[in-house]
Amino acid sequence: QVQLVESGGGLVQAGGSLRLSCIASRSLFSINAVAWYRQAPGKQRELIASIVQTGHTSYSDSVKGRFTISRDTAKNTVYLQMNNLKPEDTAVYYCNTVTDLTSWGRGTQVTVSI
Numbered sequence: 001q002v003q004l005v006e007s008g009g010g011l012v013q014a015g016g017s018l019r020l021s022c023i024a025s026r027s028l029f030s031i032n033a034v035a036w037y038r039q040a041p042g043k044q045r046e047l048i049a050s051i052v053q054t055g056h057t058s059y060s061d062s063v064k065g066r067f068t069i070s071r072d073t074a075k076n077t078v079y080l081q082m083n084n085l086k087p088e089d090t091a092v093y094y095c096n097t098v099t100d101l102t103s104w105g106r107g108t109q110v111t112v113s114i
Contacts, residue, residue: 001103002026004034006095009108012085020080020108022095028071029053033098034078036069038091039107049080050098063089085112 003025012018024031035050048060049069057069068081078095092107 002031004095005105006108009093009110011111013113014087016085017083018110020093022078024076028073028076031097035096035098036080037094037096040091087112087114
């Protein structure tokens, strides 16, 4: 089974940027889709961005136009570039597959201050 490890979170001011990384334990070509999820305190986990094997990307309305998901297949890594961050983006961010959500990593905390 594929292992996905996210990193890159931190504390930033509103309007700032962060880039999260998700390193896979095997080739991204062997994974149908990789996605970024987030969970804010007291709220349900939500899917915010995904990328499939063809490179096609999708975004939730809450991050569309501000976040960009991309990949570096040579490094088995998926990225999430987050721009114009807002306090409501504060959450724990996770990367995972789309079809198999039985296992989750520790996530990486993103905190956006006013």
